[in-house]
Amino acid sequence: VRAGSAAGSAADLRAALFAEAVAIDEEGVAISHAMAEHGAALVPDGATIVHHCNTGALAAPGYGTALGVVRAAHEAGKRIHVYVDETRPRLQGARLTAWELDRLGVPHTLVVDGAAGHLMRTRGVDLCLVGADRIATNGDTANKIGTYTLALAAAAHGVPFYVVAPLNTVDWALPDGDGIAIEERDPSEVTQVGAERIAPTGTAAYNPAFDVTPAACISAIVTEAGVARAPFLETLAAARRAAPRELAATR
């Protein structure tokens, strides 16, 4: 956005800012649709999916990220079933993802996060889908707490584990996940659920908002430029170069 010439009126500036905001939104929507299409190609017909946190239209532009893949697969006519991790402590899965999937008409079932291993052992999970808050150039991915534990269960069962995120989630200055500081949030998010106190008064709680999933546990990272697989250092850089010119210019 140019600040405009001295002759530019406040109305001109307002119009330019609004146009830029619309362009940013449209770019976000276009990126989300591209990610959703690339990701949906990885979803077999009849797939059972485990999804963590909230990654849909309530969280991100357009179709969102991981949940956009679910949506695109569903809209493509694939018969899928999503196990929705409730995602303690903030319960984004129970509160938001379950609501979005209901609105989209996608069959889904809410589970506690700890059920992941049991689901994979007994119900035949075909893939896991998660978003990302920050991705290092080697593919290490920071995402909502519980992501890494889910990834370990997936790895043990040979279940593909897909991260879905726009390229602007990649921190090109970050070599690996060790450089990602993990935010610690208020312990009361763990000791209390809404008005309901669930632990004795004075109980100490550790409440990391995120965890880091090492690249070795990630089957692929789906961006607007396509499906990147290990070695991510090369494939993410290639995705960056391959991204549509007008989008890349904003990064």
Next chain:
Amino acid sequence: VRAGSAAGSAADLRAALFAEAVAIDEEGVAISHAMAEHGAALVPDGATIVHHCNTGALAAPGYGTALGVVRAAHEAGKRIHVYVDETRPRLQGARLTAWELDRLGVPHTLVVDGAAGHLMRTRGVDLCLVGADRIATNGDTANKIGTYTLALAAAAHGVPFYVVAPLNTVDWALPDGDGIAIEERDPSEVTQVGAERIAPTGTAAYNPAFDVTPAACISAIVTEAGVARAPFLETLAAARRAAPRELAATR
């Protein structure tokens, strides 16, 4: 308990029943102390421990099972720290284990179940301790939902994973965990926390009470007869033979 002769009065019968009840309780307490001692020997000084569900004096006779090991290690002067899995959906960790550890004076921190992988990756967990609801003769162990997911995280990080349970938890007629039916409990335990509804009305939830951890993920099973390691088919049978005669007679 013999029903008594025809001449036996109701008071005699009552006294006999009471004596038997006391004997059963005393046996349970003795077993718990033996498990606690055997298990405490596995806990290094300065250990960081992850514990799942509730397994203390509120759940079982005497010192309990897994939490009895914590208690014995603490009483032996070992400086330990326990990460308490909240244990969704029923929150036995948050509600009960945190309370018990506070009363015992054992340093502890409450975490969401999904934090297990992150704790192991960043904080150096030394061992996991869990109880058991039912153990097959090959060592496959049914325990509170979330146990298996924790065991997978532990296996990935090389963290010893210990099951602590009395020998009467072993089902000697059960060859492996595939024969264990998993109770499904009311979905409202997942969709609601106390009076707090956490998912949209009508959301379907799958609420298995237990999961099965395959023996391959278990480092040892601690019983009143000692520490059994793989192959459990042999070592559990040996433990059964080694158990104190008067206790074995009740099995």
